[in-house]
Structure formats: C-alpha cells, structure tokens
Amino acid sequence: MKLFATLTLAALLPLSATAQAAELELDIGPASRSWQSAELLAHPQARQIEIAEDVSYKRAMHYRAVPLAVLLSGVQPGDHLQAVALDGFAAELPAALLLAQSGAQAWLAIEGPTQPWPALAAGKPSAGPFYLVWQNPEASQVGPEQWPYQVAAIRKLAPVAERFPALLPAADADASTQAGFALYQKHCMACHRLNAAGDSAFGPDLNIPHNPTEYFAEGFLAAYIRDPQSMRRWPQGKMPGFSETVLSEAELQQLLGYLRHMATRKQPDAAL
Missing domain, CATH: 1.10.760.10 (Cytochrome c-like domain)
Known part of the structure; x- marks a missing residue:
C-alpha cells in the first residue's frame, strides 16, 4: 500500500512541489529503501550526462543522473523489475538489461528542484522527477516503452x-x-x-x-x-x-x- 500512497500523494502535488519533495521507492528485496531527490542528486556516482536522442523530448538532453545499476543492490541478472510511473504506466524490465556493463547503459535521471526540466508538451508536466534514460540504447535494442518517465517506484517481481x-x-x-x-x-x-x-x-x-x-x-x-x-x-x-x-x-x-x-x-x- 505504501507504493500507491506515494503515487497518489505525488499526483496531487503541484509540479514544483513534486520536484522538491520527490521520493523514489525501491522495492527490490533486502536492499529496499526510498530515495529523496536531494540524496540522489548528491550521490557519489551522480554525474552530468548527455542523451543524444532522448525518446520523450525528441532531441538531445542533459541530465544529472546515477547509473541505475548502483541503486539495485542485491538484484541479479535473472531477476525481473517493473518501473511504475505516476500516471499508471508500468514498464516491465529484465534486470539483466539494467545491470549490463556493456551495450546500452541505464541511468536514473533526477530532476533538480532549482533546475526543472522542460514540459513534455504544451500543458503537460516534465519527465521528472525521475526518468529512466539510456546511453547507446541501440546496442541492446532498447525500445521506447523502456524509457519510463515520472517514475515513482521500481519493484522486483516474478516474471510476467x-x-x-x-x-x-x-x-x-x-x-x-x-x-x-x-x-x-x-x-x-x-x-x-x-x-x-x-x-x-x-x-x-x-x-x-x-x-x-x-x-x-x-x-x-x-x-x-x-x-x-x-x-x-x-x-x-x-x-x-x-x-x-x-x-x-x-x-x-x-x-x-x-x-x-x-x-x-x-x-x-x-x-x-
């Protein structure tokens, strides 16, 4: 119930408040925890990255991001993960793809409260507060549905x-x-x-x-x-x-x- 309470609360907040108070739930077994935006922005492995062809923004974008693999402590390549967005979008993701050290690399981009990202379209919010983006996606045949934005939680689940x-x-x-x-x-x-x-x-x-x-x-x-x-x-x-x-x-x-x-x-x- 905590996951859906988080989703509901975030959905009711104004965009600026969501960016400032954003929380990501990781439900991945013994290492489950929640991360605040500020914690992730200050993570020792956070860095500025460029995404040459961003699927959601249809152009090059720059983000402060953390390699997603470093947040998935205890997750094994054979596991199955799901990223749940604020609007109910639920991307099914094989853990091997997210943990890979070669080919496509998965990053969790974090929207900073003082540097909000642009709106996805007129009258729409941004892709924040958390967005799963990829460098070199073509190397692993990453599809557009594997770029979930407005991510609220990542869960380890049984296969589909x-x-x-x-x-x-x-x-x-x-x-x-x-x-x-x-x-x-x-x-x-x-x-x-x-x-x-x-x-x-x-x-x-x-x-x-x-x-x-x-x-x-x-x-x-x-x-x-x-x-x-x-x-x-x-x-x-x-x-x-x-x-x-x-x-x-x-x-x-x-x-x-x-x-x-x-x-x-x-x-x-x-x-x-």
Whole structure:
C-alpha cells in the first residue's frame, strides 16, 4: 500500500512541489529503501550526462543522473523489475538489461528542484522527477516503452508469465506466436492489459471485450501501430508510433500473430 500512497500523494502535488519533495521507492528485496531527490542528486556516482536522442523530448538532453545499476543492490541478472510511473504506466524490465556493463547503459535521471526540466508538451508536466534514460540504447535494442518517465517506484517481481497466466499463448502455440508474446511484454504491456491481466492502468484492454485484430480492417492495425496519428488524428493521443528501427516488419507480424491468437483465448470473467 505504501507504493500507491506515494503515487497518489505525488499526483496531487503541484509540479514544483513534486520536484522538491520527490521520493523514489525501491522495492527490490533486502536492499529496499526510498530515495529523496536531494540524496540522489548528491550521490557519489551522480554525474552530468548527455542523451543524444532522448525518446520523450525528441532531441538531445542533459541530465544529472546515477547509473541505475548502483541503486539495485542485491538484484541479479535473472531477476525481473517493473518501473511504475505516476500516471499508471508500468514498464516491465529484465534486470539483466539494467545491470549490463556493456551495450546500452541505464541511468536514473533526477530532476533538480532549482533546475526543472522542460514540459513534455504544451500543458503537460516534465519527465521528472525521475526518468529512466539510456546511453547507446541501440546496442541492446532498447525500445521506447523502456524509457519510463515520472517514475515513482521500481519493484522486483516474478516474471510476467508467472504473474499473469491469462497472457500466455496456448501450450502448443508456434514459435512465432511465442515471439509475439515476448514483443507484447516489451512494447505493449507498459500501457495495456490483456484479458484484464497486467499492472498498467494507462491504456485500454487489448482483448476484452474485443481484440483490435477483430475490428481493424486488414492492414489498418499494422498502420496504426506504425503511426497512430496517421489513422486517427487525435492531438491528445499518447500512443507512440513504432518505426521499423524499433519493431521490424517481421516482429510486427509476430506481435499481430500473438494478438490474433489471444482473440481465441478470451477470459471475460477476468474483467469482473
């Protein structure tokens, strides 16, 4: 309950107060603790970094940040972590990716109360108070959903397949469908539930009452995933587009195959 109390309190505070009183909850086992912004800004391994192509700001950005791995004491490469944002976005993250010493490097950027970051868009807040950013993300195929901003907590949890069996393909599903399930976890689960299964409270369920493969005409769902605004002009829409550099054509077809497969495995009672 402490996690959600923290989320609720932070969500009610003005932006300036949130930046000044920000607290990050780490629920990672014996080393669990909370960090105040001031503590992280003064951390001995904090430094100024440049993110050449920031996913959220769409330009180069500079942050004071701490290598995320140094905050994850006791976490092992085989563990599974989840970063929860103030708006209910819940990014599922393999610990091995966050702990890696080569390839992409994960940083926790900290917004300073006297140096607030710019707004993400007109009328919107900044990406603070805490933002998971990456240097060299292409080296480890880090996707845009693995850049959670306004992070309030990082938790160690059981893998997705154990927590949410309602997401699993049939035991005899082919390798392409299984690959689609892995892509769903990486690219979709941070915002969406499916069969009412998942921790995100951000986007709509993708199977109940209807799966998008059931109501999008042939080819239109793929186009929507590539560029949502090209299909439905909605300035307030938050879904990002997934270019071929993020989700190859082969991977897109695997993801669509998983969704089509899950349309035959609805669990409507799960929504009750």
